[in-house]
Amino acid sequence: SLEVADEGTYTFNLVDGKAKGTTSLVLIGEFKALQKKSQFERAEWLRKQPHFIKYLDFTITPQCDVLLQCTAAxxxxxxxxxxxxxxxxxxxxxxxxxxxxxxxDVLTFNIGKISKSDAGIYEVYLRDERGQDKSRFDLTNEYQAVMNELFRVINSSSQIQVTSTEHGIVLSSDVTYYHEDQRINWLHDAKIAASERVKAGVTGEQLWVKINDPTEKDKGKYAIDLFDGKDGVKRVFELSG
Incomplete structure (x- = not known):
């Protein structure tokens, strides 16, 4: 359909090697009437065939599943x-x-728990004897945007908890879902460096740091920093006693 940017004068040049001809079409003055007619005809064209009223886009569920969805009519x-x-x-x-x-009328591609192998171009077509329409989503270009939103949902993490074990103590925080691409840092004044005595890791949806044979130097403020694709989320715990 015609848009405001289409208003103006269009010139067509024809050259056959011997002569040159020029003709022009002026879309000024009557442009609004032509635009209105064009919009009406497009609306009629859509009304008579299957088409999309919402194109493919992504959404993240509270369970951290990635959905590609569109709405047809x-x-x-x-x-x-x-x-x-x-x-x-x-x-x-x-x-x-x-x-x-x-x-x-809602069509869904339920990717589930996303991984890099899911990147690619997704398309869905509607087709019958009246005509067809298609919608497209580029998950290769939008992969990081999807991951950033996923990290935001993941970051509904619990506060840091401490438990005692026969070897020492464990600081932990639970997340809705753990994805291997998410950046996670444990801090104790500075970033905690792994050693034989202090180790950080993940078990299922639990993020933890284990401290064997704790000493006075292990007391103080601990934090877990989770990158959410934008600002990050930090949970803090004061270890004393």
Whole structure:
């Protein structure tokens, strides 16, 4: 459909080797009427065929699953819905077909727990005898944006807790979900360096630092710093006694 930027004079030059001809089309003055007609015709074109009213975009669930979703309109029972990843169609027998969902007019590709292997170009087509439409999402270019949002959701972490063991003490914090790409730092005045006596790690969704045979020097303020793609989240605990 015509937009405001399309208003102006268009010139067409024709050269056949011997002569030169020029003709012009002026889209000024009557432009608004033409634009209104163009918008009406496009709306009619969309109304008569299946089309998207919300294009593919991502969302992160509270469980840290990554969903690619779009909303369609004017579909019929026999409207084909065809998904592609990197130009390869996803058939009913493909493993990825288990990730496809349709609820009313909302179409979903449930990636689940994301990894770098999920990056790529995702497309979904609507098609029947009336026409077709498509939506596209580039998860290669948007991968970091998705990860930043995922880290933000992950960072609903618990406060630091301390427990005693037969070897010493353990400081820990639970997160909704742990992803290997997230930057996590334990601090005690400065960044804690791993040693035979002090070790940091992850078990499931629990982030921890273990201190064997603690001494007076181990007392003080501890913090865990989780990067959330923007500012980071810090949890602090004062170890005393």
């Amino acid at each position: 004017n579909m019929k029972a026999d409207t084909e819905i065809i998904w592609y990843k990197d130009s390869l169609s996803i058939g009913e027998r493909d493993e990825a077909a288990k990730k496809l969902e349709k609820k009313a």
